[in-house]
Amino acid sequence: QVQLKESGPGLVQPSQTLSLTCTVSGFSLTSYNVHWVRQPPGKGLEWMGRMRYNGDTSYNSALKSRLSISRDTSKNQVFLKMNSLQTDDTGTYYCTRSAYYSRFAYWGQGTLVTVSS
Amino acid sequence: DIQMTQSPASLSASLGETVTIECRASEDIYNGLAWYQQKPGKSPQLLIYNANSLHTGVPSRFSGSGSGTQYSLKINSLQSEDVASYFCQQYYNYPLTFGSGTKLEIK
Numbered sequence: 671q672v673q674l675k676e677s678g679p680g681l682v683q684p685s686q687t688l689s690l691t692c693t694v695s696g697f698s699l700t701s702y703n704v705h706w707v708r709q710p711p712g713k714g715l716e717w718m719g720r721m722r723y724n725g726d727t728s729y730n731s732a733l734k735s736r737l738s739i740s741r742d743t744s745k746n747q748v749f750l751k752m753n754s755l756q757t758d759d760t761g762t763y764y765c766t767r768s769a770y771y772s773r774f775a776y777w778g779q780g781t782l783v784t785v786s787s
Numbered sequence: 788d789i790q791m792t793q794s795p796a797s798l799s800a801s802l803g804e805t806v807t808i809e810c811r812a813s814e815d816i817y818n819g820l821a822w823y824q825q826k827p828g829k830s831p832q833l834l835i836y837n838a839n840s841l842h843t844g845v846p847s848r849f850s851g852s853g854s855g856t857q858y859s860l861k862i863n864s865l866q867s868e869d870v871a872s873y874f875c876q877q878y879y880n881y882p883l884t885f886g887s888g889t890k891l892e893i894k
Contacts, residue, residue: 705883715831715874717883730882731788764830772878773821775842777830 672696674704674765674778681784682755688783690750692765699723699741703768704748706739709780710761718763720772721748755785789813789877793886801894804865808889810875812856819879822851822860825888826871834873835860867893 678690692704699721706718719729719739727739738751748765762780790813800806810820818838823831833842835851838858848863862869870893875886 714887715876715885717885728881732882771819771836772881772883773833773836773876774823774831775833777832780830 672767672776674767674776676763676765676778676781678763678781678783680782681786682759683787684756684785686755687751687753688755688759690763690765690781690783692748692750692778694746694748694765694767697767699743699746699748703772704741705766705768705772705774706750707764707766707774708759708761709764710758713761718750718752720768757785759783760785788882789816789880789884791875791877791884791886793875793889795889796887797890797892799892799894800865802865802867805861805863806865806891807862808860808873808875808891810853810858810860810886812858812877815855816877816879818854819877820851820853820858821876821878822849823874823876824869824871825874831874862891865893 673695675693682688703722705720709715721739721741729737736752741748762782764780765778766774767776792811794809820838822835825831834845834849839851850861873889
């Protein structure tokens with residue numbers, strides 16, 4: 671069955687870089703797109719960016735200068751790196767899958783990232 | 788960017804009632820709209836796609852409608868398990884954007 675699972679540090683210091691991994695199973699990264707979506711505590715959802723099935727990436731312009739998404743298809747993993755973290759980057763980070771249309775039937779469990787010294 | 792304005796922010800209703808949540812897009816999104824349910828501590832779950840298509844396994848008391856810039860999610864015969872937050876999302880254009888959410892409680 672389709673599964674996605676985020677992993678990474680729960681705590682990041684301000685101004686440091688966040689590195690998260692999304693490990694997928696049940697489908698191929700060369701057939702589906704993987705997106706990153708985040709949610710501050712008690713707030714709404716924000717689309718961050720995506721890795722397309724063909725290796726192309728696109729980013730939310732609000733985060734583009736700080737964000738990088740990459741993948742390792744041999745390990746079934748998609749990576750998120752975001753630098754210059756601030757306290758308002760605290761939240762739950764999800765990876766999620768889409769096909770041609772960017773709606774999300776499959777989500778990871780999410781990983782809580784706290785930015786604090 | 789397409790702005791999604793969702794209302795109300797919170798809603799309290801009795802068991803068995805019908806509730807409606809609205810989403811307005813800042814421009815025509817040509818039915819490229821999904822609705823999600825999110826229970827506390829859980830990931831969002833897809834309910835509706837293409838504005839009015841029910842996702843597999845979702846109870847038929849959930850329905851979506853609308854066109855152009857105006858969309859709505861209706862929940863008939865409210866059940867206790869429907870207590871959650873609900874979000875709309877447009878996927879007509881990038882960047883993908885979400886509504887701010889509606890928190891549904893039982894009266």
